[in-house]
Amino acid sequence: MAHEILTIKLCQLNERVEKLHARIRLSESADPAQIQREMHLLEKECSGSESALEQSIQRSKAGIAPVLAQGYRQMEAVFQQTRAELQAALAAQPDPECAAEERVLLAEYALDLAQQAADWALLFSMEAIHAQLKQEGRRL
Numbered sequence: 001m002a003h004e005i006l007t008i009k010l011c012q013l014n015e016r017v018e019k020l021h022a023r024i025r026l027s028e029s030a031d032p033a034q035i036q037r038e039m040h041l042l043e044k045e046c047s048g049s050e051s052a053l054e055q056s057i058q059r060s061k062a063g064i065a066p067v068l069a070q071g072y073r074q075m076e077a078v079f080q081q082t083r084a085e086l087q088a089a090l091a092a093q094p095d096p097e098c099a100a101e102e103r104v105l106l107a108e109y110a111l112d113l114a115q116q117a118a119d120w121a122l123l124f125s126m127e128a129i130h131a132q133l134k135q136e137g138r139r140l
Helices: 002-028 032-059 065-092 096-135
Strands: none
Touching: 002 032, 002 096, 032 065, 065 096
8 A cells, every 4th residue: 555655646746846847947948027927836836735735634534643734834834934034135135146146056955955855755655665564464
């Protein structure tokens, strides 16, 4: 069962990464108005997926659901606070060229964080598969 669920989740993650690639490629040749529209669409998508994830956790009957919900709320609060602080710092930057470079650095670190999150997801997945195999009595 764990394999099937994790395979579905991995496919969903792959689709998101493919979309990320496509949007980055689009932004390399797009005009500022197109990029602005894509940013607006992405913000809506992010908001929708955040809401869906939160509702999914709240509906879960699993005993660990409250822990997941609390962790998710804490992560979301940190992301929102950090984003607001970074936006304020970037807005205060008087040099537009320097502000653009700082935004590139921010994007780079966000991608590093996403990679780290993917590594953690892999570790959690392997632990789940290991636990399931052990529970099924397979030789370890």
